[in-house]
Amino acid sequence: MSIQSITAWLDERLALSALAKIAEKKEVPLHRHSIWYYFGGMTLFLFAVQVVTGILLLLYYRPSAENAFESVQFIVTEVQFGWLIRSIHSWSANLMILTLFIHMFSVFFLRAYYPPREITWVSGAALLIICICFGFSGYLLPWNKLAFSATKVGTEIAGVVPIVGRPILRFLRGGDEVTGATLTRFFGFHVAVLPATATVFIAIHVLLVQLHGMSVPPKLIGQPVKKMKFIPNFLLRDLIGWILAIGVLAALAALSPWELGEKADAFAPAPAGIKPEWYFLFMFETLKRIPAKVLGFDGEVLGIMTFNFVAVLLFLVPFIDRSPENRRRRLIFNIVGVVALLYMITMTVVGYLT
């Protein structure tokens, strides 16, 4: 019973060698911007870390208002390595969203959404929304004061949207206020609904990438380009990145553990100076600065509708900039992209400084 005979046995049943042949063919273009190719895989790896640590946390977490905080406290104090698993889960969430943004912007600037990759882009945009929802729902689960206030403010903002806002708010909160019902609902989203949806979209996204192969920047389209085999060369490089990511997560967990905070109290006033997590901060800061009334419309509503509009535009990117031929459109898109990126970074920094 050697490795070879086992592989042969499996191959007869699972067509492994056919898969291996396809995998063998996958190549990664090498050019100045190849470094950005790592970020998709890194996001996927961090997602896998989330799934594993999340399942482990599920063994002890209790999703009710009376027990949630105490169960997280229990995990962090009584369960062996509970502190490690919990801090990794919280840190990895943030790192994943960071790499996701980097991946998205790099794909945008490198135009990896040109035909035939439109669906890949759309599924990626859907994954962005799903991951943001993961972050928002997961943040409430420890049921501490900070999370409670953040959820209250966040769902309040969702409720501001005209016409559908109120039903959306009630749907999210499981009622009119943030209560234990909200917690249970968010838990359901976080461990069942969102993972299922994410799996579907990740499957679409990754399979399409394999189908279409790796894209090249517009300048290099049609040109001969050095390629590197995915297996084993690029994969091993990916692996180094992932190994280092594990190291970073372990260091963050041990040196800067995620806080527990104080148990949420529905009747206490919001703690002073509450801020949402960094990936919402730029939106939060923007809304804070919009004047109360703009051209007769409520400023906050206008701000939120603008963000919603931008999100819709994001989905439509490959349908607006459709082909590599249109250099002017590409230029405009570049400018818009750079402005957006700079705006987000600036507002995030501002949010932290004030």
Next chain:
Amino acid sequence: MSREQIDATGNTTAAGPTRRTFLDWLVGGSALATLGAIVYPILKFMTPPRIVESTESSVVAAKIAEVPKNSGKIFKFGNKPGILVRTDAGELKAFSATCTHLDCIVQYSSEKKQIWCACHNGQYNLNGKNIGGPPPRPLEEFKVNTRGDDIVVTRT
């Protein structure tokens, strides 16, 4: 398994594992070790800890024998103190032991058959109601059940 090989620098390597296989062993070995360093905490995590669940919503306050008639006992309920009282009639009652005036810990007075706070002479009756002295509100009442020998107090 030793093979003769001509590697990149043109050196022939003699018998024994070649640099390549040595590196392979190294990769495999350290990969295994790192994997072990990851799997070990995970396995430990999944092993039930000493205290199997958090004692915040329900706790064994005392054994039945420890609380005779007309007596009280302080117990720990999560992060807060609680008081377990057995009345003259034999009924078991449990309350939060934090006085509603200035947060001192109350006690049971068997002479007065009341709950009393030593700090400023606050008095509560055996329903937890504040009946004398400064306390402005009643004591929070908990549910009491017995399970075998144990008295189990649950937050309502």
Next chain:
Amino acid sequence: MKLLASGLQLNRCPAASRSMGVRFRANGFAVRCEAVALPRRYDHPIFAGYALRAGSAPSTARPKATPGAEPKTKEPRLRRGKATASHRTAKPHSNSPLVKFALAMIPLLLVSMPAIAQQKSSCIECHQRLEDPKLSAPAKLFDNDIHRARNLSCNDCHGGDPTASTKEGAKDPRKGYLGRPRTLDIPAYCGKCHSDANLMKRFNPSLRVDQEREYYTSVHGMRLKEGDQRPATCISCHSVHGIRAVNDPLSSVYPLNVADTCAKCHASADYMRGFNIPSDQFANFKTSVHAKALYEKQDLSAPTCNDCHGNHGAAPPGITSVANVCGQCHARQAELFQKSPHKAAFDQRELGECVTCHSNHAIAAPSDQLLGTSQGSLCINCHSPSDKGFVAAGQMRSMIDQLIASIDSSSQILTRAERAGMEVSRPKFELKGATDALTHARVLIHSSSADEVSKVVVPGLQVAEKGYQSGVGALAERTFRRKGLLVSLVFILFLAMVVYLKIRQIERKATTAST
């Protein structure tokens, strides 16, 4: 029914006399009057049958009340006399009872309206328009008065006729006008209603009716009886004409306002001249923990002047009863003190219990400095190094100091562990047991027994020690985690490097293969 007929027979009932009131009873269709015992109200319709004899002085009819004595049934100050009620309307004489009765209705309505429905009160109407603020104030203030809310008015205290439209008519002594009472008569003036249980129960059955009696046991009352005009009377504290209920936050006797009310006289050295008591009580009180609880924390159960000195029978507690007064709230300390050797010693030396160490008004949060044998402690004021008390004081202080030090070091190490990122909420909570023991120990010193104190200090030290060990454990766990991190990082970096070498090896092999 009987009230309705009163108008007809006003001042004509032969059965009426000086000390008896009248009551009108319907007998078939006839109305007869009969004598009844006098209730203590003068102008309410139930009093029908009275009129003040012109020129009589109300106060001379009062017997002088002696302190502590049971009040005699007070003689009414109104006298039966010829009435010349100007509102009496001429009525045709008729012998038919039915007609008489019917006609009785008309003046009755006219008479009873002002008293029953306070809609026309010439007193208030006139006084409101007067320019002198001293004269208009009563009318203006009266809007907020609790008596007004109970449908009582000027005439219910002062007598007179609120329906009259002239000053002479309204202030007619024959209508019961009593005028402004003398300072010495004020307690009795208010007492004519407030000491009458039968009457007060119609308004508020749970109100006490012995304020007047209590008042005359107080220093204020006793001095007033001697003729001194300066002590406080009812109106000094309760104000007059704008009297609010005690539980009204704007009342001068609402718990938060009592001290200011007392201070109006007691804080003025000028006013208190000759009484031989200090005038710094209010200033002292404001610095006390009780004042802090009352004014800053709005804890209405905290004591103010009346809680220790009494409301109406205000007097400082006697030297041997201070512990009882403080013990109303500080029961444990009082109990311990009274069982301790200090009780007898203090009483013998005429030292105020509690206040000798804690002061009476400027009661500061007690510090451990007060206890012990070092400079600045109170014990050495009486105790010398040779006596048992000195030894006990030293022992108790050192035990408490030890406990404090232990708690301090434990909470320091736990805070360190917490700042380092360790979760120590459980040990921090359990350390509170040691702080409880400290509070308990500080109470037990009132027993003056080092044994009693050690009974709580020893377990307290154990709890503090346990907390310390938890802190040590938490820091050790932190070091373990960092060491573990280092080890894992070594593994991880090693693996990354090895993979990198493998990549290089593969690619070198590929280039050699392709060349």
